[in-house]
Amino acid sequence: MSTFKAPKGTYDLIPPVSATFLAVREAIAAPLKNSGYGYIETPGFENVELFARGVGESTDIVTKEMYTLTTKGGDQLALRPEGTASVLRAALEANLHKAGNLPVKLWYSGSYYRYERPQKGRYRHFSQVGAEAIGTEDPALDAELIILADQAYRSLGLSQFRILLNSLGDKECRPVYRAALQDFLGGLDLDEDTRRRSEINPLRVLDDKRPEVQKQLVGAPMLRDYLCDACKTYHEQVRELLNAAGVSYEDDEKLVRGLDYYTRTTFEFVHDGLGSQSAVGGGGRYDGLSEMIGGPSLPSVGWALGVDRTVLALEAEGIELELPATTSVFAVPLGEEARRLLFGTVTELRKSGVAADFAYGGKGVKAAMKAANRSGARFTIVAGERDLAEGVVQLKDMESGEQEAVALDKVTDEIRRRLG
Known part of the structure; x- marks a missing residue:
């Protein structure tokens, strides 16, 4: 008799291991619930267009990794590859931003889907807990979210993670930098795919992990040299608030993150015990995303932390969570x-x-x-x-x-x- 197996690149969560995953989800959610974030759940699939516009046409997520389907009625849908665009869409649709209390603070937990080459720590279906603060531009919000993620990880007993921090500028200074970077990339020997990416979003090329590309990027113009005064001041305030809270971070000027919607603050949580898939979570500010998906101007900031990656980080540090017995x-x-x-x-x-x-x-x-x-x-x-x-x-x-x-x-x- 043939038995069915889980699709390639996916996994089943079964007891007793599933208890650890639940405990990790709860530990990440706890500081959020304690800080004014309300729970939101969105569908597992959305209109393809939401991600194409929101996440960005040039990203690997949209060009290579999205699971898309056509319904019997002819609608083009995609399984959600990330959470932010869906959460923002839901908040706009429900007019939460008009209720008079900004920022709208939301947290979520669920499964996401990307068609990638499966390897340890990278699956085609994965679980995240995320948080978004919508509708307010304030360095204290950026700092709050980084502090809450730091708090969640420390409550699990993790200590060997690092926070990488950068600023990507805004609509004033980023275009100037973008043009300078495109000029520089134009003189390099890049393959067709990378050249096309450099035309749509040149910052993504900086994120290319291939040694032959990284070698050519030596001497590329640096974003920090192009930041306008407002962005510099903003970034400095985020850093001061993190310092005051005793949260240590590293400045990383190459950090761009894989989504087109980020502006100003970007950050990533990495764990050195995880090999090549070292990012356990990350996020940043996305002030223009609301307009990209047809909404009003709503400056926002958020993050998502990988539950599976966090469990791997616990294993790497040899931490066993004390879980209550299921039966007394x-x-x-x-x-x-x-x-x-x-x-x-x-x-x-x-x-x-x-x-x-x-x-x-x-x-x-x-x-x-x-x-x-x-x-x-x-x-x-x-x-x-x-x-x-x-x-x-x-x-x-x-x-x-x-x-x-x-x-x-x-x-x-x-x-x-x-x-x-």
């Missing part, structure tokens, strides 16, 4: 009457907030105790006919091995007391 109490009934009564006890325990499970399938005592052991439960309740005749159950502490009889009607209270 396991019930083992011996006989029909015990089944009925203990199932009631398990239901009662669950209602009172205690994680409880049950030996299903009428297992013998040996198999049932093995199941109790595997569940990781701290306590096991065992009851047979003689126990029930006396109105008690046997409560066994799985850590110490000690066992004692407890009155059936008092067992829930006794377990709650012992679990504290």
